[in-house]
Amino acid sequence: MLFLLPAATGLGAFRRGPVRWRVSMSPSIQIPVSMRFLRFVLTVCLMGGAAVLAPSAYGQETARGTVYQDANENQQKDSGEAGIAGVSVSNGRQVVQTDTEGQYTxxxxxxxxxxxxxxxxxxxPVDAHNRPQFYYLHDPDGTPDSLDLKFPGVEPTGPLPEAVNFPLHPxxxxxxxxxxxxxxxxxxxxxxxxxxxxxxxxxxxxxxAAFGITVGDVVADDLSLYPRHLRNVGAIGIPWWRVPGNHDMNYEVASDEYATETYKRYFGPTNYSFTYGDVHFIALDNVQYKGKGERYTYxxxxxxxxxxxxxxxxxxDLASVSTEKRVVIATHIPLRTYAVGDTTESWLPGTDNLGALLDVLEEYRVYSISGHDTSNSWHVYLDEEHGWTGPGTFHHHVLAEVRGGSWKGPRDxxxxxxxxxxxxxxxxxYSLHFEGTDYEAQFQAAGRPADRQRRVTVHQPAGDQQQAHAGQWAPPTLCVNVFDGGPKTTVQYRIGDRDPVVMERTIQKDPFMERLYQRVEGTEAAVSAPEPSSHLWxxxxxxxxxxxxxTVTVTSxxxxxxxxxxxxxxEVQEPPSAHEEPQ
Structure with a gap:
């Protein structure tokens, strides 16, 4: 005999959550179950039959719907609005193509x-804040109350609708x-x-621009800031996609399963894809949370x-994507992490099982973007040495950050x-420019002219850092920090009508940052300690x-x-006399 017993008395027993009822073969043997399991058991009982409980049956239903041309853009499927064939629809595990009528199951x-x-x-379609409306969350009970999240999770969505339709605008x-x-x-x-x-x-x-995308850390741990963030970014006026970062997680939870409940409430699925022109974009959540109080070794x-x-x-997802297309991967944590570009391994985590991803992508030309590193931006070109056997090199690009050095430093x-x-x-x-399958990423320093792509400084090991005194020291060094430069970047300088001088890429701290750090250390404008740069010549x-x-002309x-x-x-000054101070 199957008994269904409330886990507590009173109305509290009927609150949603992962454990509200107990199922037992006798009143003395009780097994905790969820409301999702309860619905399944009730269905079996009402059908008057017996059931073998298999994992595939647990909480599983069938979604049906139509992907259609929303001619009047009212996000309702009206009479005469045709379905669109051959469109991918997914549940996050399987991907199906719509039939000739635009229908899927x-x-x-x-x-x-x-x-x-x-x-x-x-x-x-997009909402008032330019969030793409491309998904339906099916979570009848919503995020379990028992998780006791600091920030709200997914609201209950109720029973699965008879049809989950997706409008598209030609x-x-x-x-x-x-x-x-x-x-x-x-x-x-x-x-x-x-x-x-x-x-x-x-x-x-x-x-x-066609759209924007944020590669994680939308906010910094305070997820109550999401609504204002949405309003502000929405004001740019273009559809804006996102992936979660480590600062977008619900840290109270015991495992990765519920780590992005608040993120999903505001932004939807954490893995998805979309296509513009001849470029297929795949957004991935590659931040795996160990759980409250738990830590990975490294x-x-x-x-x-x-x-x-x-x-x-x-x-x-890629089964229906031509290998002639460019694939762009967007993640938060870098796929391959270096402290300073292509030279030194970092303590920061890369993607542990990168090789498995490279195997999946091996037929495609790939460009990938990520963020996460607070000290450096860099380019890495993966080849056979890194396990990449696909066409060309796999270009992995770790982007400079909107927040830069943690919103620190002197104020303007x-x-x-x-x-x-x-x-x-x-x-x-960044502006990412695509022409067919070709691409170019252009960094834009916030609040600065578009041609501000580098910083030129003169470095003297000792003495005044801004001026040079002729004849008194070994020649000072000209330093050029090419923002977002990489191993393929070349730099040269020319003074007047002299021959150009080819500059050498040097992994070292930017002298500008060293001087800034010394100048503001211990003040309210203090900055983080400089780190070696991967793009200094x-x-x-x-x-x-x-x-x-x-006049020094620098070309990069x-x-x-x-x-x-x-x-x-x-400036080169006359050497000071024995009785004068340097100017």
Whole structure:
């Protein structure tokens, strides 16, 4: 005999949550079960039959619906609005294609997200804050109350609707388009949300871009800031996609299973894909939380990792994607982590099972973007040495951050900190330009002219750092920090009509950051200690420069072959006499 017993008396026994009832073969043997299991048992009893309880039956239903052309853009399927064939729809594990009528069926479990992969030539609807409306969360009971989250999770969605339809709006397929990319806005307070707004969002409002994407750390642990963040980023005026970072997690939970409940409440699924032009984007949550009070041996309370069900979903997602397309992977934690570009391993976690992802992607040309590193931006080109056997090299790009150096440093006339990263890169964001399957990423320092792509400084090991005194020392070093430069970047300088001098990429701390750190240490404007930069180029100045002002022209050619030129003035002073102080 099967007994269903309330776990407590009174109305409290009927609250939603993971353990509200107990099922027992006798009143003395009780097994805790969830409301999801209870619904299944009641269904079996009402049908008057017996059941063998298999994991595949647990909480599983069938979702049905239509992907259709929403001609009047009212997000309702009206008479005469045709279905769209061949569109991918997923439950996060399996991927199916819509039939000739635009219809699909998918198994769905409680807690699943059902979502559509936006195809090229269509737009997904957006809400008032420009959040793409491409998914349906199926969580009848919502996030379990017993988790006692600090920030609210998913609200109960109730029974699965008879139809879960997805409207798409036809648009011209663009072979050429631009996307905006943010890494780690990571505002931890309302003041820091103002910094993001005034330093970055203001200059992007009305941007001529197809969409934007944030590669994690949308905010910094205080998930109550999500609504204001949404309003502000939504004001840019373009659809904005996101992936979660380690600062977007519910840290109270015991495992990774419920670590993104608040994130999902506001942004939906944590793994999904969409297509623009000839580029297929795959967004992945590669932050695996160990659980409250638990730690991984090397990486702390989380690690970079892709679960087997994520890898299987990627395989299914790509099954309908031509190998002629470019694939762009967006994650928060870098896939391959270096402290300083392609030279030195970092203590920061990379993605532990990168090799498994490389195997899944091996037929495609891949560009990947991530954030997470607070000290450096860099480019890594994965090849056979790293386990990549696909076409060309796998370009992995760790982006400089919107928040830069943790929103620290001297403040400007807008009362916004300089926020320079420890490698000397200003805080900023990226424009990703696509032409067919070709691409170029362009870094933009926040609040600065578009041509501000480098910083030129003169470094003397001792003495005044801004001026050079002729004839008294070995020639000082010209230092050029090419923001977002990498191993393929080349730099040269020319003084007047002299021959150009090729500069050498040097892994060292930026002298500018060393001076800044010393100047503000111990003050309210203190910055983090400098870290070696992966994009610093150095060369000695000529030892025969005459006293006076000289124009130094620096030309850099970046990872994508684009050349930029900057002119700076340096001064060479007469050596001081025995009785005069240096000027």
């Amino acid at each position: 998918l198994p769905v479990r409680d807690g699943d997200a059902i979502f559509v992969t936006k195809p090229a030539g269509y737009r997904v 648009s011209e397929k663009q072979e050429s388009f631009t996307a905006l990319a943010f890494a780690d806005p990571q505002a931890g307070s309302h003041e820091e949300l103002r910094f993001v707004r005034d330093d970055v969002i203001d200059e992007l409002t009305g941007a001529d 990486s702390g309370k989380y690690r970079g990792y892709l679960k087997e069900n994520q890898l299987e979903w990627i395989r299914e 006339d807008r009362d916004i900190p300089a926020a320079t990263m420890e490698d000397g890169t200003p805080n900023g964001y 150095t060369a000695p100045l000529p030892d025969d420069l005459a006293p006076g002002a000289h 050619r970046n990872e994508f072959g684009r050349a930029d030129t900057t002119a700076s003035v340096i």
